[in-house]
Amino acid sequence: MTLLPDAKLFIDGELRDATGGATFDVISPWTGEVVGKAADAAPEDVEAAIVAARKAFDETDWGSDENRQNRFELVKKYRELFEQNRERLAQLAIHEAGAAQGAVYRAHVNMALDGWDDYLAVFPKVEWEKDYGEKEAFGAIHKRVGVREPIGVVGAITPWNVPLYVNIGKVVAALLAGCTVILKPAPDTPGMGAIFGELAAQAGFPKGVINVVFGSDPAQAGEMLVTDPRVDLISFTGSTGVGKRIMEKGAATLKRVFLELGGKSAKIVCDDAPNFPMEVAMTMLVFHAGQGCAVQSRLLVPKSRYEEAKQILKGAYMHFGDNWGSAEDPEHIMGPVISKRQMERVKSYIDLGVEEGATLLHGGQIRTDKGGGYFVEPTVFVDVTNDMRIAQEEIFGPVLVVIPYEDDDDAVRIANESNYGLSGGVSSGDHERAMRIAKRVRTGSMSVNNGMCIAGDIPFGGYKASGMGREWGVEGIEEYTDMKMLAWPVGQVEAA
Template structure:
C-alpha cells in the first residue's frame, strides 16, 4: 500500500509524469515494501529539463533580479515550513530516519540551514574595486563583478536528502543560477517536493527543475556530460565523484564534490571526561549513514583496555533502544536498502577475517521487522591498515584503534585517503587545538564543538572532495569572477 504521494517530475514549470508514463516503486527501509511510486524519467525528460534551465538562465532576468530571487526563495521556505509534517514522513519512509533523527539532521537542521543562507545572503559582495594602477604611461581603473555561473546540475544522495538538497538548491538559486535537481532513486519524494512547492510559490518556468528515475546513473551522467550545464554539485561516494570528474572534463565544467569519509575522533589521555567521550562515540545516529561521522575512534594504548570496557558497557546499555518506527526517543533505524545492508554485513565479516575483535553487534536483525536492520556494531583490536579502518562502510560500524602518543594519533588520523571531518577530546585546550590543526580534514570538532552548521563552510580534503557547501562560501561556489578594467 502506498503511504507517500506519487513523486512527479518538475520540468519547465510543469509538474508531470515521465514522458512514457513509466514509474518505479519506492521501497521503504523499515518494511522492505513499497511506500510510494515515482515517475521514471527518460533521457528525453532529462534533456527537456536541461533545455528549460538553459533557456531560463539565458533569456530571463533571473540571474540579475536579486529582489525576485530573495522573495521567491523566502516564499518557498515558508511553504516548506507549512509542510514540515510531510517532510518528516518523507525522511522516515524514504530514508529510514528514526523519529529522534528527524528533528536533527533530516528536517530541522536542513530548514535552519535554509534560514542561514537567507540571513547570510546580504553579505555577498557582487562587486570589488581594485582601484587604479598606472602602467604603460596611463592609468587603469579595475573592478571585479561576481556573476552566477549559469545552469547547475545538483546530484544528491539518499542519506539526509533534504539537508543536501537545501544545501545545493537554495544556494544556487540565491546566487542567480538555474537548477536541475537529481535526487537518488531511493528518495525521489524529497526532491519532488521542491518542484511541487516551487510551482505553488510561482517560480518562473525553467528556473528549478527536478528529475529522477530508477536508473541511478542515467540522469546524472546526462547532466555531467551536457555542455549546456555549467556546474555539477555532487554529494555521494568517492568512486562516483571520480567518474564525474572524468566525464565532466570533456566540457570543462566546474565540479563541486562532497564525497566520502573515514573520519577519526582522537580521545587524548588527559580528556577529563574520558569515559563519556569514548561512550558517546558509538556510531548509532541514523545507523551511521553520514559522510562526516567519526567511524574511527583513536584512544591511547595506555587506556585501551579501559576504553574497551567503557564501550562494552555503552553498547550493552544501548541494547535494543533502536529500530522502533514509533518511538520518539530512537535515533537509529534501518539502513536504507537491502544492498546497503549486505554491504555493511560484508564488512563485518571482513573485519573478523582481518583479525579484529567484534566487541558488539555485527548481525542483521530481522526480528525488528522486514526492513534492513543491522545491529550497532563495534570492532576493537583494529590496526589502521585493515580495510575496515580504511574504507567507508556507511553503516553503524565503529572501529577502535590504539595509539602511542599525540604524534602517533595524528599519523593514524591522517593515514587515510579521506579528509572530511574529525574530532579531538582533551583537558588541555592548546594541546587539542594543536592536534586539530594538524588533522588533514575540512572540519574538526574539539571537545564536542559543533563544526557543522548552515552558516559554516563544509567540505573535505583529499578523496573527500573539493569545494565548500553552506555558509557564504556555499553561495559563492556558484559565482564566476569577471574583471573589467578601463582607461581612466
C-alpha cells in the same frame, strides 16, 4: 500499502509524469515493501529539463543584478512553504530514507531548514563587487573592479542518506547565486526531491528556474547532466568512486565540478580528556545507522587507557541495547539502513573485520526480528589496526572501529593515514594541545572539545578523496558564481 503521494517530475514549471507514463516503486527501508510510486524519467525528460534550465538562464533576468533582491524574496517565500509542509517532510524522511523519529527533527528536517535560514542570513554578506583599486600601465591609470556573476545552469546530484539537508544545501545556494537548477535526487528518495518541484510551483518561480528529474536508473540522468555542455556546473554529494567518474566525464566540457564525497573521520580522545568515559561512550556510531559522510567512524584512544575504553564501550553499547529500530518510538535515533543492497554491503564489512583479525566487541548481526526491512545492529570492533580495510574504507553503516595510539604524534599519523579528509574531532583537557592536534589533521572540519564545526552558516567540505569545493555559508553561495574583472582608464600619467 502506499503511504506516500506519487513523486512527479518538475520540468519547465510543470509537474508531470515521465514520458510514456513509466513509474518505479519506492521501497520502505523499514518494511522492504512498496511505500510509493515515482515517475521514471526517460532521456527525453532530462533533455527537456536541460533545455528549460538553459533557456531560463539565458533568456530571462533571473540571474541579473537587478533581480537579486526579488530572487531573495522568492527564496524566502519558498522557505515558508517548506515550513508549512514540515510534517510531510518528516514522513518522507521516515518512509523513504528510513529515519527514526528521534533523528527526523534533528539532521533530517530541523537541521536542514535551519541551514536554509542560515543561507538567507549570510546572503547579504556575499561580496558581489570588489574594488581592486587603480594601477598605472601604458601611460594611463586604470580602475579595476571584480563583479561576481552566477555561473549558469547547475546539475545538483544528491544522495539518499539525508536528502532534504543536501537538497537544500545545493538548490538554495544555487538559486540565491542566480543560477537555474536541475535537481537529480537518488532513486531511493525521489519524494524528497519531488517536493522541491511541487513547492516551487506554489511559490511562483519562473519556468525553468527549478527542474526536478529522477528515475530508477541511478546513473542515467546524472550522466546526461555531467556530459552535456549546456550544464555549467555539477554539484555532487555521494561516494568517492562516483565522484571520480563525474570528474572524468565532466572534463570533456571543462565543466566546473563541486564534490562532497566520502569520509572515514577520526575522533582522537586524549589521555587528559576531562570526561574520558563520556568522550569514549558518545562516539557510539548509532545515529541514523551511521549513514553520514562526516560521522566519526574511527575512534582513536591512547594505549595507556585502551582497555578502559573497551570496557566503557562495552557498557555503552549494552546500555543502548535494543532501543533502536522502531518507526513509532520517538526516542529512537537509529533505524534501518537504506536498502537490502546496503545491508548486505555493511554485513560484508563486518565479516571482513572478523577475517582481518579485529575483535567484535558488540553487535555484528542482521536483525530480522526487527521486521522485513534492512536492520543491522550497532557494531563496534576493537583491536583494530589502521591498515585494516574496516579502518580505511567507508562502510556507511553503524560500524565503529577503535584504534590505539602511542602519543599525540602517533594519533595524528593514524588520523592522516587515510585517503579521506572530511571531518574529525579531538578531546583534551588542554585546549592548546587539542588545537595543535586539530591543526595537524588533514581534514576539512575538526571539532575541538565537541565544538560545532558543521553548521549552515560556515563552509563545509573535504580534503583529499573527500572532495573539493565548499557547501553552506557565504562560500557555499559563491561556489555557484564566477568572478569577472572589469577595468577602464580613469586618467593619464603626468609626465615627469
